[in-house]
Amino acid sequence: MKKKNSKLPIILISSLVLILVFLSSKFFSNTPFNEKHFKLQKPSELLKHEEIDTKFAKALDPYDFSFPQDHGSHEEFKTEWWYYTGNLEDANGHEFGYQLTIFRNGLEPIFDAEDKKNVLNNWQTKEIYMAHFAITDIHNKKFYSFEKLGRESLGQAGARINPYKVWVKNWSIQSSPKANAENIFPIILRAQDKDLSMKLNLKPVKPVTLQGLDGLSQKSNGAGNASYYYSISKLASKGKIQIGDQIFKVKGFSWLDREFSTSSLGGTLAGWDWFALQLENNVEIMYYRLRDQENNTDMAHSGGVIIDAAGEKHPFTAQDIVLNSTEKFKSKYSGAEYPISWTMEIPKLDLKVKIKPLLKEQEHQNNYPYYEGAIEVNGEFSKNKITGKGYMELVGY
């Protein structure tokens, strides 16, 4: 009897212990503070949509290009880019692909110097520059990609023509000391991150090719839904790439794409596939395919160009080409499924090639994922075997 009844204090003590255990367990379960817990919540509408300032100029008529001025920026347009890609190789056959792109994004149009001065301080910028830098180390199967943003103020980023320089912080595209006011080339590309750097010297082999109708490239129906677009399809490139402690002296060929526009893409457009092929017979092919949500090609506005050994351009339309994807790659990072291998046929030129990436994983895994990768080309051209290299861009998957 005594035993039975003396349970009460035991119950009480054990309940006290339970309370203590509860309190301490609460304490120990306290998750350690992690900065990553922070989220920006409930953004106001002010931040969600970008309303394009109607004051920006639009690509309406064929443009009267004049170089070297037009290698510089066109601040009356909203968007502009300097797109360098290329395939390089060192003396030991160690292959690399590279990309250095600088984008300009206008927040307000700038028509003259007064517009530019119309700010309250140096950080209130009218333009944002963004740069993407990527190296594909084909031998080691590694893809490195980096992003850098800056304001067009305080010299953080910008584009100027004399002396020629387009830059975002310490990444730059600029004339070499050998260049002069009439000719910005040769140019030097510089970019680096912590353990990786690249310095290349580029000299055009082919002249400027104006895409579309004298450089006016219509992207969808409607006046102004176009961009001004030109390329230099082949630039002899040499320089060095450093990865960690290893320095590679490389040479090869680059491709430059330049575009500026205000609103070029139609509303139904989901994305595009872009190919720049540099064939061994000194012929280059560029083709872009605009896609809608159902992966249908916009036959009216997709198209390409062939640049022959003499640098003459021969445009072709989407009807002239048969493009089939043969292999897909699903990115773990973005979940996007990219068609990375293709067969490309242009019957009227008697061209039939296979396109394959030199490395599968060449997706830019930063804030705005897309696929930009080095490719190899194998097939037949006018009944002859042909090989080549190039770059492929897959956006909107």
Added chain:
Amino acid sequence: MLTKSLYLSSIRFLTKNIWQFASLITGIVLSVAIITATDLAIESAKKSFELSTEIINGKATHHIINNGGKIDEELVVNLENKYKLTVTPLIEGFVTKNNRLLKVIGIDPFSDIAFRSIFKEFNSRKQYNPSAFINKLEGFFTTKHTAEKFRILPGDPLLIDQNDETYRLKLYGLIDSDNAPASASLDNLLFMDISTAQELLKLQNYISRIDLILKPEEENELKNILFAIDPSLVLIKSSERNQAQESMTKSFNANLSALSLLAMLVGIFLIYNTMTFAVLQRRKIFGFLRTIGVSQKEIFSLIIFESLLFAIIGSLIGIGLGYLLANVLLSFIVRTINDLYFVLQVSQIHISNITFLKAGLIGVFAALLSALIPAYEASNSPVTKVIKNIDIEEKVKKYLPKLNIAGLVLISLSLLLFLIFEKNISACFFGLFIMVIGFSCFIPFLTYHSDYILEPLYRNTFGLASLISLRSLKKNLSRNAIAIAALTVAISLYLSLDIAINSFRNTVEDWLSASLFADIYISTPKQVSHRNHLTLNNKVIEFTKTFQTEDIIGISEYHLRDVIGEYGSTRVASINSLPIVKNSFTFKESTKDIWSKFDKGEGLIASAPYAYKHKIKCNDKVKLQTDKGLQTFTILGIFSDYSSDQGLLMMHQDLYRSLWEDPNLSSLGIFLKESTETELEKPKKNKIHLLTNQKSSPKLDKIKTYIEAYKTEAAKESLSPTFFDIRSNKELLKESLEIFDRTFRVTSALKIIAVIVAAFGIFSALLSLIIEREKEFALLKALGMSKQDIQRSISLQAFTMGLLSSIFAIPLGIASAWVMIFVINHRSFGWDINFSLDFKSILFATLISVTAALIAAIFPSQTQSKVSPRELEKDEAF
């Protein structure tokens, strides 16, 4: 079944005596609440500081700051483009909105991404389009809690009045975290683009600091680069910067924790007090229970069971109450830190389970330990004696000499602690704690023998019947002594804090009166306080110098800033030494011809806290980083100063300007002609004292006239009143003392809590004692005493207890105050405080003590005076 009825009997007893039950619980509740509240408040302030610096520093390994406060924005681009470093600029500043101080943090989201994750998502541009944020000079982000306080939603505007202009900001989005303390530590912070912050804070072309992620090998190289660019630029390690800020409040926090320990001491006393009562009161019942066969063990476990029950209930309520109290304490603490050290944003208590656990355990164990002795005593004493209840008092009497010896030992031990641990503040507080316990050991003895003096006094004043109260005090010494001791400790704590604070306040007031030498002060606007070391607008300086009236006999110039020295960040003041200014200094130590050397720039003078902190004497050398490199200075003298517990160094303006390219000033002092004397040379100590007591005088009128004229003329020159503050020395003194008083509001709060706790102690003690004496009162009634007679008797007993407590508390309070001033304060801050005993404090302490005791007596005297003589019979029946 017997045990069950035992527990039931105990529960019945308590439910029948609900008041006693309540007071018992209250004792535990209050003690646990005090511990919880102080601990939570201090920890919250600390935690909040740590978290916000952690979030705001992010991954930065180093910072570049400028001694002068601002950094040219070009440096960011330079470091990034030319030296290829990972850097991000930062602007920090303050604005006010609805009297709330808001911290503005200007960032560059593009480069910020490498440092902090707050804007990571923003940068992803999936949901956000950063262009509006960067371009429109309006967008900001803040926490949900802060947005709610201003009743704004994303998209809504927030108007900020700053620099005479109204800025229209817009809330672009909310920052939130699943980690509540982390989120709360960002409250009252407005994150905005650096362009918006520059505009809002009028920092054209400047930023506040640069954060960097450096590789170890880059550090020295960068130091050289910075030195070449601008020697006032300083590269510091992120970790060192936080430590420096944290160590500033170390002494302050140590003092607070120690105070909470003292408050806890009162609490433990109270718990002990109430627990002992709960047992002693039923000693007789326990005796009877044992006569009917209940075992000793069962009695013992019954008492322990009860105590545990009280302890758990009391501790849980105490923790809850403590949490509520913590909010009040926290606002005091934060205010003080903001006044004295740096701006800290704390809006929420950080729940710390460790604190709850600690307070809960202290409550439970204090209650259990307190119950152990009486439980053991009640269950082990011979039954016959237990029933008679005499034995316990006999025992106590026997223990008295032993207690006295224990008291002596403890007090000697405390003195030894003060001597041995010179620099250890915690040890000093522990010494104080032991001293107080030691002193209270004498209380039973003193109470027992108090009748030697009180008896003749009472006999003559209150008549023979009053002796009943006195004898009853002596008869139930065991319980009465504990109650008196509890009240004594509380009152002495109250008294000692009062004396210490008053002494400190008087010292500071004297010092301020002497050192606020000028008649009128012109300084930067106070809405952004002195910590930021803002400098006076040049236009204001120019205007003041040209604004001449015939009354002006001199203008003193003062500049205060932080520079990096061999002991880290050091406050350096520079003055143009007018002869009159020199008279306001009191030197603790000085060299020959100190002022002529000072004027020639042969050295500088150090404030007493600085000298104490760094163990510096006259003719010692200190090194400071100047714009012309590291320089060594000789200390010419050590002067009294209470403006900063970090201490400061002072040099002549000419010396300062020859080494730093900094023509700025923090404040100007204007001297006006006296009506009778015009000489600058005359010492004018305590001048303000005279003035404060006067409603009007020719001098006061002159000051007033000058200020009015200054304001009018300044307005004509379109100098906005937001550029400067103009105040008479009287106003400045008043404001300084207000800050002082705010600093000690926490202490005052603790002081009051201690008294409340003690009043409860007395209440529960009296209640139990009087209930116990029910039979006695019935007998007295039967003998012919009236209801009023009994009420008077009870009140007299309460009065006696209050009186004795205050008599004991006075020496203890003075002694504790002495320890606080000369041992603890001097050792934590290096301040010399003149001990000043205010008889008003002593009188007030006595009054509190007696009043608390009398109030506590009201309820029991009401109930017990109604007792019927029939109670006698009832009791016989038992």
